[in-house]
Amino acid sequence: RKEVEQDPGPFNVPEGATVAFNCTYSNSASQSFFWYRQDCRKEPKLLMSVYSSGNEDGRFTAQLNRASQYISLLIRDSKLSDSATYLCVVGSLTGANNLFFGTGTRLTVIP
Amino acid sequence: EPEVTQTPSHQVTQMGQEVILRCVPISNHLYFYWYRQILGQKVEFLVSFYNNEISEKSEIFDDQFSVERPDGSNFTLKIRSTKLEDSAMYFCASSPTRGWYGYTFGSGTRLTVV
Numbered sequence: 596r597k598e599v600e601q602d603p604g605p606f607n608v609p610e611g612a613t614v615a616f617n618c619t620y621s622n623s624a625s626q627s628f629f630w631y632r633q634d635c636r637k638e639p640k641l642l643m644s645v646y647s648s649g650n651e652d653g654r655f656t657a658q659l660n661r662a663s664q665y666i667s668l669l670i671r672d673s674k675l676s677d678s679a680t681y682l683c684v685v686g687s688l689t690g691a692n693n694l695f696f697g698t699g700t701r702l703t704v705i706p
Numbered sequence: 707e708p709e710v711t712q713t714p715s716h717q718v719t720q721m722g723q724e725v726i727l728r729c730v731p732i733s734n735h736l737y738f739y740w741y742r743q744i745l746g747q748k749v750e751f752l753v754s755f756y757n758n759e760i761s762e763k764s765e766i767f768d769d770q771f772s773v774e775r776p777d778g779s780n781f782t783l784k785i786r787s788t789k790l791e792d793s794a795m796y797f798c799a800s801s802p803t804r805g806w807y808g809y810t811f812g813s814g815t816r817l818t819v820v
Binding site for chain 2: 627629633636637638640641644682686692693694695696699
């Protein structure tokens, strides 16, 4: 069973569109949740942490539902620069704080 | 902004050869990690290192892999006898504490085994 599963994608959306990504995780002991962004052949970069109360950072909103083991990311008013692969990432301190990554969902924003 | 530095950016090696991938973590960080990403696949945890010893390793990190912190700044990943399937992007990461604050990835080394 995969630790972290994401929407298969790819998502191709026009500029200005709203797009949502979903993710589920299998380990109920997971404690920390993140969305990372990865550009082609580059390292993953933290986009935002995800909290149970939900959190927003500009055009990005992340939600966590611990009961359903479900994480989401909403991007409003998509920009061309948002084109990237979005990685759902989960961490558990029962280990040695390594991270478990989803396979990622590729987003292309079209002019 | 402090960064994790990895060298080389690209390494080509023949099957069966040994390779050493190098990383310079952020200077005040105490926890170090190696991850790998095979082309088109997810990022996978290999090993974590703290206080000069391995904290945890994944199933991927078998006897052909080893890590070392030979001095106060470098953190290396050695692959003893490379296989074709070792071709991947290898990312080093570091964090200041146990936990996620400040967890930072390097830009990676692309290893190609021919």
